[in-house]
Amino acid sequence: MNAESGARADVLVIDDEADIRELLELALLRMGLSCDTAGSVAEARERLASGSYRLCLTDMRLPDGDGLDLVAYIQQAHAGLPVAVISAHGSIDTAIRALKLGAFDFVTKPVEVKAVRALVEHALRVPEHAQDEPEADGVRRLIGRSAAIEHLRAQVARLARSQAPVFIHGESGTGKEVIARSIHALGPRAGGAFVPVNCGAIPHELMESEFFGHVRGSFSGATADKPGLFRAAQGGTLFLDEVAELPLAMQVKLLRAIQERAVRPVGAHAEEAVDVRVLSASHRDLAALVAEGRFRQDLFYRINVIALHVPPLRERPEDIEALAAHILARLAARDGGPAQRLSAESLAALRAHPFPGNVRELENLLERACALCDSDVITPADLALDAAPAPLASPVTPPPGQGGDDERSHILRALEETRWNRSEAARRLGMTLRQLRYRLQKWGME
Numbered sequence: 001m002n003a004e005s006g007a008r009a010d011v012l013v014i015d016d017e018a019d020i021r022e023l024l025e026l027a028l029l030r031m032g033l034s035c036d037t038a039g040s041v042a043e044a045r046e047r048l049a050s051g052s053y054r055l056c057l058t059d060m061r062l063p064d065g066d067g068l069d070l071v072a073y074i075q076q077a078h079a080g081l082p083v084a085v086i087s088a089h090g091s092i093d094t095a096i097r098a099l100k101l102g103a104f105d106f107v108t109k110p111v112e113v114k115a116v117r118a119l120v121e122h123a124l125r126v127p128e129h130a131q132d133e134p135e136a137d138g139v140r141r142l143i144g145r146s147a148a149i150e151h152l153r154a155q156v157a158r159l160a161r162s163q164a165p166v167f168i169h170g171e172s173g174t175g176k177e178v179i180a181r182s183i184h185a186l187g188p189r190a191g192g193a194f195v196p197v198n199c200g201a202i203p204h205e206l207m208e209s210e211f212f213g214h215v216r217g218s219f220s221g222a223t224a225d226k227p228g229l230f231r232a233a234q235g236g237t238l239f240l241d242e243v244a245e246l247p248l249a250m251q252v253k254l255l256r257a258i259q260e261r262a263v264r265p266v267g268a269h270a271e272e273a274v275d276v277r278v279l280s281a282s283h284r285d286l287a288a289l290v291a292e293g294r295f296r297q298d299l300f301y302r303i304n305v306i307a308l309h310v311p312p313l314r315e316r317p318e319d320i321e322a323l324a325a326h327i328l329a330r331l332a333a334r335d336g337g338p339a340q341r342l343s344a345e346s347l348a349a350l351r352a353h354p355f356p357g358n359v360r361e362l363e364n365l366l367e368r369a370c371a372l373c374d375s376d377v378i379t380p381a382d383l384a385l386d387a388a389p390a391p392l393a394s395p396v397t398p399p400p401g402q403g404g405d406d407e408r409s410h411i412l413r414a415l416e417e418t419r420w421n422r423s424e425a426a427r428r429l430g431m432t433l434r435q436l437r438y439r440l441q442k443w444g445m446e
């Protein structure tokens with residue numbers, strides 16, 4: 001529209017169909033945004049070279065090329081410019097490819113003005129406190145200087161604006177939830193809720209109602225309406241922790257909710273639209289579970305659009321110093337004294353420690369050391385690393401023919417060795433978290 005005048009427009013719309021260009025232009029104008037248009041890849045590149053836009057919306061099929069190539073080109077030549085794609089109805093594969101290439105979101109044809117508005121609002125809304133002080137909101141900063149953490153921090157910043165589903169893989173205690181919370185807190189959904197759910201901890205028979213809610217009286221025990229996790233995360237983020245623990249029947253229902261962007265509460269007649277970004281995590285290799293038929297391929301494909309891997313702490317000992325300083329400062333703030341620090345020998349000992357429980361183990365270890373240490377320098381004796389048993393090489397299985405008491409002592413041992421990190425203990429025991437919790441409840445230990 002105003003490209004000729006050289007003035008800067010907010011949005012660049014690329015589509016070869018004049019009526020779609022008009023529809024989008026009008027919708028954007030109503031939002032107070034000015035707009036340039038292009039009808040081909042070549043024209044789009046020209047506009048991009050001369051203007052500086054806040055947002056770009058492109059169709060997939062253009063007369064002289066492909067919208068996907070344009071997405072890739074923008075990532076490379078105009079990094080930082082958010083781009084979304086308009087994909088033909090039913091071509092979800094292409095939409096997912098666009099997300100993988102760096103598009104932050106997509107709308108499907110026929111284009112609905114409401115969907116465009118939501119998309120544009122998300123793209124242009126960046127939380128005011130972004131970058132600086134997420135810690136202040138109870139969101140922990142991702143601490144560490146290793147190349148792996150530096151890379152993750154950069155990815156988190158980039159993915160925060162995107163609406164793409166992200167799967168975070170890593171051992172227990174490596175910081176998967178910290179990463180998920182940061183993606184939420186640094187993005188346009190920060191004003192909405194972050195709803196974490198441990199998929200391994202919900203009893204199977206309650207899963208549907210936990211996720212999708214229920215109406216009062218829909219089953220015995222449903223004494224009041226319940227919104228469910230999806231609706232609780234409306235406008236925000238749903239974090240599916242231990243996603244590999246979902247039973248197959250629930251995986252089907254979850255896939256449907258994600259695809260349709262709608263849920264039907266148990267006992268309700270109609271579906272309700274939900275606007276939720278789904279992030280997920282697991283210590284398991286989801287692709288391997290798919291190959292074994294224990295995780296649905298279609299759900300895997302949907303939640304694993306972007307995959308992040310968090311390496312275990314023993315593979316990044318250079319993070320230990322900064323993490324320890326951060327943890328000690330937090331403990332001091334909590335207890336109201338000066339922060340204790342590590343002696344050089346203590347730091348060396350920690351750097352050599354295998355940390356089966358990762359950063360969570362480091363936190364527990366330092367908390368215990370602070371309690372034991374009566375000076376302001378923590379010595380290797382305070383750390384008592386020798387007291388911490390070596391990690392188990394394989395899951396613990398009770399020897400054949402021994403049940404009950406033996407199982408209990410095996411479980412207790414695994415819990416002690418993981419410092420009561422139940423997810424990690426369950427993993428070592430080769431059972432699901434739910435199975436572990438069931439046993440603990442049975443023994444009155446929950």
Ligand SMILES: Nc1ncnc2c1ncn2[C@@H]1O[C@H](COP(=O)(O)OP(=O)(O)OP(=O)(O)O)[C@@H](O)[C@H]1O
Binds near residue numbers: 149
């Ligand atoms: N890079 C990091 N910077 C700051 N704190 C961290 C970092 N990594 C982990 N932590 C802290 O370590 C603890 C464990 O992290 P978190 O709960 O995110 O791990 P997780 O991988 O989600 O574990 P699980 O699989 O057991 O749920 C938390 O208290 C978290 O704040």
